[in-house]
Amino acid sequence: MICLENVSKTFTLHNQGSAIIDVISDVSFSVSGGECVALTGASGAGKSTLMRMIYGNYLTQSGAIRIGDVDLVQAEPRDVIALRREVLGYVSQFLRVVPRVPTLEVVADPLRAVGVSAEDASDRAQVLLRQLNIPERLWSLSPTTFSGGEQQRVNIARGFAHAYPAMLLDEPTASLDAVNREIVLSLIEEAKARGAAIIGIFHDEAARARVCDREIDVSRFASGVAA
Amino acid sequence: MTALLSVKDLSKRYGAHIGCADVSFDLYPGEVMGIVGESGSGKSTLLNCLAGHLAPDAGQVVFDTRTDGPKDTVTMSEPERRMLGRTDSAFVHQHARDGLRMGISAGGNVGERLMAVGERHYGDIRGKATDWLERVEIDSARVDDRPTTFSGGMQQRLQIARNLVTGPRLVFMDEPTGGLDVSVQARLLDLLRGLVRDMGLSAIIVTHDLAVVRLLADRLMVMKSGRVVEAGLTDQVLDDPQHAYSQLLVSSVLQV
Amino acid sequence: MTDYNFAYLDEQTKRMIRRAILKGLAIPGYQVPFASREMPMPYGWGTGGVQVSAAVLTPQDKLKVIDQGADDTTNAVSIRTFFERTAGVETTTTTREATVIQTRHRIPEEPLTEDQILVYQVPIPEPLRFLEPRESETRKMHSLEEYGLMHVKLYEDISRHGHIATSYAYPVKVEGRYVMDPSPIPKFDNPKLGDMAAIQLFGAGREQRIYALPPYTQVVSLDFEDHPFEASKADQICGLCGATDSYLDEVIVDDAGGRLFCCSDTDYCASRRAAGHQGTVLPTSEALA
Numbered sequence: 161m162i163c164l165e166n167v168s169k170t171f172t173l174h175n176q177g178s179a180i181i182d183v184i185s186d187v188s189f190s191v192s193g194g195e196c197v198a199l200t201g202a203s204g205a206g207k208s209t210l211m212r213m214i215y216g217n218y219l220t221q222s223g224a225i226r227i228g229d230v231d232l233v234q235a236e237p238r239d240v241i242a243l244r245r246e247v248l249g250y251v252s253q254f255l256r257v258v259p260r261v262p263t264l265e266v267v268a269d270p271l272r273a274v275g276v277s278a279e280d281a282s283d284r285a286q287v288l289l290r291q292l293n294i295p296e297r298l299w300s301l302s303p304t305t306f307s308g309g310e311q312q313r314v315n316i317a318r319g320f321a322h323a324y325p326a327m328l329l330d331e332p333t334a335s336l337d338a339v340n341r342e343i344v345l346s347l348i349e350e351a352k353a354r355g356a357a358i359i360g361i362f363h364d365e366a367a368r369a370r371v372c373d374r375e376i377d378v379s380r381f382a383s384g385v386a387a
Numbered sequence: 388m389t390a391l392l393s394v395k396d397l398s399k400r401y402g403a404h405i406g407c408a409d410v411s412f413d414l415y416p417g418e419v420m421g422i423v424g425e426s427g428s429g430k431s432t433l434l435n436c437l438a439g440h441l442a443p444d445a446g447q448v449v450f451d452t453r454t455d456g457p458k459d460t461v462t463m464s465e466p467e468r469r470m471l472g473r474t475d476s477a478f479v480h481q482h483a484r485d486g487l488r489m490g491i492s493a494g495g496n497v498g499e500r501l502m503a504v505g506e507r508h509y510g511d512i513r514g515k516a517t518d519w520l521e522r523v524e525i526d527s528a529r530v531d532d533r534p535t536t537f538s539g540g541m542q543q544r545l546q547i548a549r550n551l552v553t554g555p556r557l558v559f560m561d562e563p564t565g566g567l568d569v570s571v572q573a574r575l576l577d578l579l580r581g582l583v584r585d586m587g588l589s590a591i592i593v594t595h596d597l598a599v600v601r602l603l604a605d606r607l608m609v610m611k612s613g614r615v616v617e618a619g620l621t622d623q624v625l626d627d628p629q630h631a632y633s634q635l636l637v638s639s640v641l642q643v
Numbered sequence: 644m645t646d647y648n649f650a651y652l653d654e655q656t657k658r659m660i661r662r663a664i665l666k667g668l669a670i671p672g673y674q675v676p677f678a679s680r681e682m683p684m685p686y687g688w689g690t691g692g693v694q695v696s697a698a699v700l701t702p703q704d705k706l707k708v709i710d711q712g713a714d715d716t717t718n719a720v721s722i723r724t725f726f727e728r729t730a731g732v733e734t735t736t737t738t739r740e741a742t743v744i745q746t747r748h749r750i751p752e753e754p755l756t757e758d759q760i761l762v763y764q765v766p767i768p769e770p771l772r773f774l775e776p777r778e779s780e781t782r783k784m785h786s787l788e789e790y791g792l793m794h795v796k797l798y799e800d801i802s803r804h805g806h807i808a809t810s811y812a813y814p815v816k817v818e819g820r821y822v823m824d825p826s827p828i829p830k831f832d833n834p835k836l837g838d839m840a841a842i843q844l845f846g847a848g849r850e851q852r853i854y855a856l857p858p859y860t861q862v863v864s865l866d867f868e869d870h871p872f873e874a875s876k877a878d879q880i881c882g883l884c885g886a887t888d889s890y891l892d893e894v895i896v897d898d899a900g901g902r903l904f905c906c907s908d909t910d911y912c913a914s915r916r917a918a919g920h921q922g923t924v925l926p927t928s929e930a931l932a
Contacts, residue, residue: 174631216620218627237606237620238415257603258580261574272584272626466787473791488774488795494802495795502798503791509801509867531802 162214163190169206169213180261181210184381187223193325196348196358198368201378207361210378211328214359215250216240218244227326236273242244247271249324253331255303263289263306263314264299270322282320287293288317291343309335320347328349329360333367345371388452391416391557391589392437397446405613406432410446412608412618416556419583419590421604421621423597423636429613430593437469437591438478438559450475453556473503477550481562483542486549487534493520493545494530500553519548523578531573538603544578547558551582560592564599576602597640601625609633650697650730655834656680660698660853664844668854672817673785674768679851679884689722689747690848692764699844700726705733707741712749712890712907720803721745738910748811750832751888752911754843757858763826765847767853770814771822793865801870810875815862822865823854830864831876831890837862879904882924884915 168185168218173176179361184206191197199207213334214225216232224231230243249270257266264285271281292313298306303314316332329348333341341364348371351358362368368375390413401407407429414420422430435441439460448460453475460468472478480486487496497516498506506512517527523544525537533605534542543563550558563579564572580603583590592604600607600621607621609632617630628634648654656678662881663677663733682690700706706726710718714736721783722745723734735741738751753804755761771781790876793814800808813830817823825836826845836843843856856862877891883905889912891904893914903924906912 171627172629174634212626217622219619219623219629239416240620241418241605256601258577260577469789470785491774491795492799492802495799498798499791499795501791502794503789507794507866507868509798509870512798512867619855 161191161193161228162359163224163226164188164214165179165224165226166223167210167213168221169209170221184378187381189376191326191357191359193355193357194352195374196352196360197371198372198375199359199361199378200368200375201382205377205379205382207378208330210381211330211359211361215248215328216244223266245270247325249308249319249327251316251319251327251329252333253312253315253334255315257303258265258303260302262300263294263303265315266303266314270318274322276322284321285317288321289314291347292317293340293343309337309340312336313340316344316347318351320351323351323356325356327352327356327358329362331361331363333364339365388415389457390449391418391451392415392591393447393449393451393457394437395447395449397433397436397443397448399432399441399604405429406435406441407610407613410615412615414589414591416589417583417587417600418606419588419592419604419607420606421600422591422593422608422610423595423600424610425595425636428610430610432613433610434559434561434591434593438476439472440478443598450557470504473500474553474554476557476559477553479543479546479550479557479558479560479563481565483534483539483546486546487542489535490533491535492531492533493525496534496545497549497552500549504553514584516548518547522582523548524574538571540567540575543567543571543575547575547578547582551588553588554586556587556589558588558590560590560594562594562596563592564596565594572599579603595604597637609636646869649702650700650726650732651682652680652694652697654680656694657698660694662725664695664698664855667844667853667859668842670821671856671860672821672823672854674852674854674861676851677853679848680900684721684725684847687766687850688718689745689764689903691846691850691853692745692747692848693722693725693846694848695844695846695853696722696726696743696762697730699762700730700732700743702732704742705735705740706730707735707738707744708746708912709744709749709751709908709910710747711910712892712911715909719809731873736910737914738908746828748827749907750828750835751889752886752906752908753834753846756814761839761841763828763843763845765824765845765850765852767824768824768845768847768850768852770812784845785821788820790816793822794867794906797865797867797870801867807866807870807872813872814865816865817856818861819863823862825862829833829876829890830872831874832875833862833864836860878905879920881906881912881915882922884912884920885922886912886920 164187167187201207213220220233227248230239238337267285268281295312303311325353332344345367390434392414395411397410398408410433424430436443443461449457449458450460468516494516497519498512501512517530520527520530525541525544534545564575604621607624608615609617611632617624625637628637660677663675667675673714682693703710708719708723710716726732738753743760747764769781774796775781797807811829812824812827813833815823815825838857838859842858845854864872879891880887882903886906892907894903896903
C-alpha cells in the first residue's frame with residue numbers, strides 16, 4: 161500500500177548562507193494493508209520529516225513514494241489533494257482549523273469531502289466524539305478554544321472519521337490519559353483490522369508494542385547532521 | 388478531466404516594467420488556488436488578466452465554458468468575455484464598494500446578475516436574492532436596505548452573494564478578507580470554505596495573508612517581480628518552501 | 644426677420660444636425676452625439692428640441708409647440724414666438740394642422756400622421772445615467788446590449804413601492820436593440836411611441852445628443868413578467884370636456900382643497916368642447932382665471 165524507494169531529502173536554507181542540510185537519504189521500505197509500522201530513532205533522526213514527506217507536506221528531492229498507484233514525488237497537486245481526500249489520512253499533534261467552525265463539523269468535514277451526506281457524516285462524527293469523551297456540550301463550539309488534550313482528541317476523531325486505506329499517525333497517544341489512550345489504540349486496531357496500512361511515530365513504548373507489527377529505525381537513513 | 392482554466396505563458400507589461408511574465412498553470416474544477424507575494428509582485432495584474440479585466444500582451448487563458456467548452460478568453464469578443472464574467476466566472480473585489488452598487492438595495496445588488504442574464508420575473512429574482520442573503524448570513528429582512536447601511540463584513544458577504552447567485556464555476560478574489568476585523572475575517576473564511584465545498588466552486592485567491600491561503604487554498608503560487616517563483620500544494624509551499632523568496636516570505640510571518 | 648438666417652441656425656450647423664438626425668433614424672434608439680450650439684435661451688428650456696426643429700423646418704411648415712400638452716404655457720409660447728420671428732413659419736395650436744410639433748413631456752392625444760414630425764425636448768438622454776454615472780461605461784453597456792441594470796431600477800421600484808412607480812421617462816427598448824429614454828413623457832404616452840406614423844426626433848441640447856424613431860418602429864416598455872407595464876393615468880374624467888381616454892392634469896382651483904381634473908392636451912380638450920362634449924365641472928370664468 162505504501163512503498164518508499166530510495167527516498168532522499170535535503171533542506172536548502174537560502175536566507176541563512178544557503179546552508180544545505182541533508183536529513184535522510186536512500187530510504188526504502190514498504191507497508192502493506194493491515195500492517196502498522198513504527199518509525200523509531202532518537203529525537204532529530206528525521207521521523208517527523210519522513211512522515212511529512214510521505215504525506216506530501218515536505219518536498220522529496222529524489223526517489224519514489226508510492227501510495228496505492230500514485231507516486232507522491234511526481235504527482236500533480238490535484239492528485240495529491242485527491243489522494244489525501246480519499247486514501248491517505250494524517251493525524252498530527254496539532255489541530256489546524258478555520259476558527260468559529262463547530263467541532264462536530266470539523267470532525268464530519270473529511271466525510272463531507274468524500275461525498276457522504278451531511279446527516280451520515282454528522283452521525284459518524286457524533287459516534288467518534290462520544291467515543292473519545294468530548295462532552296456533548298462542546299460539540300457546537302469551535303475546538304480552537306479547547307484544552308490541548310481535547311484538541312488532540314478532536315484531531316483524532318477527525319483523522320479516523322473517514323476509513324482511509326493508508327494512515328499516518330504522529331504521536332497519536334501523546335499527552336492522553338490512560339482511558340483515552342486506550343480508546344485511540346483500539347481505533348488503530350480497528351483500522352488495521354479493516355486493512356489500513358499505517359505508519360506511526362509513538363514515543364509511548366507500550367502503545368508501540370501493542371499496535372505495531374514492525375519498527376523501522378530512521379537513524380540508519382540519517383545523512384550527516386540532522387536538522 | 389478538462390482543466391477549468393488553462394493558462395499558458397501569460398505576460399503583461401507596463402512599458403518597460405513587467406506586470407507579470409510567463410505564467411502558466413492549469414486549474415481543475417473544485418480547486419482553490421492562492422496567489423501570494425508582496426505588493427507589486429504582479430499578483431493583482433495576473434488576477435485581472437485572468438478575469439479578463441486587463442488585456443495581456445501575450446499568452447492564453449483558456450476557460451472551459453459551460454456552453455461552448457474550452458475557449459481562449461484573451462481572443463474572445465468583448466461581449467462574450469463580459470457574458471462569461473456574469474455567468475461562469477465572478478470577481479470579488481477587496482473593497483466591497485468596487486463590487487457593489489451602493490445606491491441600490493441589497494436585493495437589487497444580488498438580483499442584477501440574474502436580470503443581466505435575462506431573468507424577468509420579479510418574484511423569482513427576489514426569492515433568489517433573499518435566499519442568497521441568508522446563505523451569506525445576512526438577515527433577509529434587510530433585503531431592501533442599501534449596502535451603505537451595512538458593516539464592512541456584511542458588505543463583503545453581500546458582494547459574495549451578488550457574485551455567486553448565477554452559480555459561477557470560477558471565482559476570482561482579490562484580497563477578499565483584506566481590511567476586515569479578524570473576527571469578521573474568520574466568519575468570511577468559514578463561509579467561503581462552505582460555499583467552495585457545497586457548490587464545487589473553483590477559486591483563485593490573491594492575498595498577502597498566508598493564514599488565509601493555508602485555510603482556503605489547495606494550491607499556492609508564490610510571485611515575485613511578476614514571475615511565479617514557486618508553486619505547489621499550499622501546505623508544502625508553506626512548510627517546506629524551496630525558493631529563497633518563499634522561504635523569506637514564510638519566515639517573515641509573525642507568530643501569534 | 645432679415646437679421647437672422649432661416650430658423651436662427653446657420654446652414655452648416657443645420658446640415659450637421661440633419662446628418663445626426665439621419666443617423667439617428669438609421670439606428671433607431673441610438674444616441675447620436677452632435678455639436679450642440681448655444682441658443683438664445685437657457686439649457687433646460689428646450690435647446691435640444693429647438694435645434695432639431697430648426698434643422699427640419701422648411702418655410703412651408705406649420706409649427707405647433709406644446710409644453711406638457713398645453714399650447715399656452717411660457718415655454719411653448721416663447722419657442723413658438725422664437726420660430727415665428729426667426730423662421731417666419733406659420734404656427735398653429737391645432738394638432739391636425741401642424742406639420743412639425745415640438746413637445747415638452749407629452750405626446751398629443753390625437754394620432755399623428757405620416758406627414759408630421761414630432762420633436763421632443765430631452766433633458767437627460769441616457770436612460771442608464773442614474774444607475775451608472777460613467778458615460779464611458781454606459782456607452783459600452785449600450786454597445787454590448789448589457790441592460791440588466793435597467794431592470795434593477797424597476798426592481799428597486801417594486802421593492803420600495805410594491806409596483807413599478809416610475810411614472811414618467813419610463814424606459815423602452817427599441818426594435819429589440821437599444822434601450823431608450825423617451826424623455827419625461829408620462830408612461831401613459833408610452834404605447835403611442837411604438838408603431839407611430841409620424842417621425843419622432845429627440846434632441847438633448849445640454850447633453851449634445853440626438854436620437855430618433857422612424858415611422859412604425861417597434862417600441863416596448865420594459866417590465867417584469869409578474870409586474871407587466873401599465874399605461875396609467877388619473878382614474879378620473881376630464882372635468883371640462885368629459886373625455887375618459889385622455890391624460891389628465893390635476894389643477895387646484897381654490898384654497899379650500901377644490902380640484903379639477905382636465906385634459907393636459909389643451910387642443911384635444913378645446914376641440915372636444917367645440918364639438919359639443921361637456922364635462923361634469925363647468926368652470927366659472929373666475930375659477931380658470
